[in-house]
Amino acid sequence: MTPTSEPVVQATGVGIHIPDGPVLLNETSLVLRRGQITALTGPSGSGKTTLLRALVGALPAGAHLTAGTIRVLDHDIFALPADELRQLRRHHITYVGQDPASALNPRMRVRRLVSEVAADPAPQALRDLLVECRLPVDEGLLDRRPTALSGGQQRRVALVRALARKPDVLLLDEPTAGLDAALRDDIADLLRHLADRRHLAIVIACHDPELVARCADEVIALDGHTPTPAVEKAHQPAQPTGAAALVATGIRVTFTQRRTPHPALADIDFTATPGSATGIVGPSGSGKTTLLRVLAGLQCPDTGTLTLDGQPLPTAARKRTRDHQRRIQLIPQNPLGALNPARTIGAALARPLQLHRTVPKAQVPDRVAELLHHVGLPAEFARRYPHQLSGGQRQRVSIARALAPEPNILLCDEVTSALDPDTATAIMELLTRLRTERGLTIALVSHELQLIAAYTDTIHILAAGRLVDTGPTRSLLPTTQPTATHRR
Incomplete structure (x- = not known):
């Protein structure tokens, strides 16, 4: 009209x-x-x-x-x-x-x-x-x-x-x-x-x-003033080799409402090898976030097992060793709910550094500034509080906090959904560079299939809580997506 x-x-x-x-x-x-x-x-x-x-x-x-x-x-x-x-x-x-x-x-x-x-x-x-x-x-x-x-x-x-x-x-x-x-x-x-x-x-x-x-x-x-992440174009990482870093077998999760069971995951198997990037795709409500939460130890499955480097991994995060907790980090879909509103950004980034003692205490401020720089935020943001940042800026802080303890496995839940295309690409280039330099293993949940196609090696496709296919990204994911029709 x-x-x-x-x-x-x-x-x-x-x-x-x-x-x-x-x-x-x-x-x-x-x-x-x-x-x-x-x-x-x-x-x-x-x-x-x-x-x-x-x-x-x-x-x-x-x-x-x-x-x-x-x-x-x-x-x-x-x-x-x-x-x-x-x-x-x-x-x-x-x-x-x-x-x-x-x-x-x-x-x-x-x-x-x-x-x-x-x-x-x-x-x-x-x-x-x-x-x-x-x-x-x-x-x-x-x-x-x-x-x-x-x-x-x-x-x-x-x-x-x-x-x-x-x-x-x-x-x-x-x-x-x-x-x-x-x-x-x-x-x-x-x-x-x-x-x-x-x-x-x-x-x-x-x-x-x-x-x-x-x-x-x-x-x-609107014009922006925040610099885009200062990352160099990453080299394509070498193809992952060796034994699986993280394996989930027979994972089943059921939510019960008024005595009625609602299956969220049904006998899901998941495998990620060292240095790999694995995409997890599927319609909204198919169980992608639930699977990441199981891998992170935040959702205990009804049945199923987890292993890390071939050794049993407790399904509950509180039962995992400090090193297990350091090695597996989750970047949640909603960063505002994961950032303490009473803590400055600097304090939020310093906490995992102090908890896992990844740098000497005297070097914590410099490391906080370095983490902010990695995700394209100026060092002065360390003095701000979460409510003083935009949604995209909070997302980048959430990424920086997950990188702080130098994890081996990064579980990413829609980490680019609140970012503009240039920043999203730069963040994915940063993660790719970390794969190359540190052998970082990445599990990426996303609806942005062009990012999945460009930055992952394999994909797991979920539908209604079931694994319907898994294999190389190149062979399973279409290379082109339909474009929207412009309204005149």
Whole structure:
């Protein structure tokens, strides 16, 4: 449909920074109208998330609006009394952040998570919302807790909660991060449907050019200031040889909700050889993250065994030796939930250095600066807190922290989903260089099949918790992927 001329949101010359600290957003303007989808693009750290949060009057701690104005439904968002601002957020403008799991109460089931904010909490209305957001309604999902959902399912449940309010304006931060290409296209079509049929004004902060091309009416490109990772082009690593470094055999994991079992993994075998890069692919909800958590010792399987260098490896991380814990590191999909908000970035990186004593105490500050440099962040970021960073910057900190204890095996769960393409490529080049120099073994979960094709040797393909195929990446993964159709 053609957007109406009357704007529902108007931001004019908005600038945001932290006093005596970094500029979070250079002066930027935008106008949102009903029936229109606006995409915010730009490198990690360019201010996309900061601008989205400003539109709901929620600036990062310590940040201030230094220029410009924001009007939402003809209200000055920063002049509203607290109770009126709450009503505006509850009924008219809603924001879904980049780490949706952090906003879902782990003790509540999906049914209650949605009904507590829904304008219409009737059971059929809840089911209709799940169907609309491409979630299954016949597999007991309404009665599951967030911890029993995949990352992609958590993201879509957060979207269901937002739509249940029947808002006028929908703000989405990386809405398809961690989703496979088919679901990404489904979500793009859903957003188009919401804009056209519900007359919503929608803003998406996004690194995915395919999503932008498929659904956006307008694109606003923000300039970034964060340097890209300073890594040299890596040489292609030698083909891995020798005995397997990490082996999982007969892994079975079942989640039970209201006495009903839901298999997450069914008799999965996994093998990674020293210095190899193994891709783990499959649709959202197929068990990829659960498999990584089993390998990391964070999810104990119902049955199955693990070995490391041919020796038995306890399935629970707490029962592993300190050296086992050092050697196997996990980079989680949602870094905000894994970083202590009360610790500076420097303290977060120093902790594994001190715990595993990989460098002398006097050298810890220099090593922290070196780790930040490896992932393309300046040394001054050591003084910042997680909430002062963008989603992509937090992801790079999470990568740096996993590299700090000099692991042998790195388990990567969608580590590039919050990064712009140039930064994602640079991070993968860094990991490839570490494979070459240190014999690092990598297991990479990703929906970005072009990265899997370029940077892995073998792949494991999962579907519905089962291993459907495994073998060389080159022979199993198509070399080309369909491109989205540009909207005119």
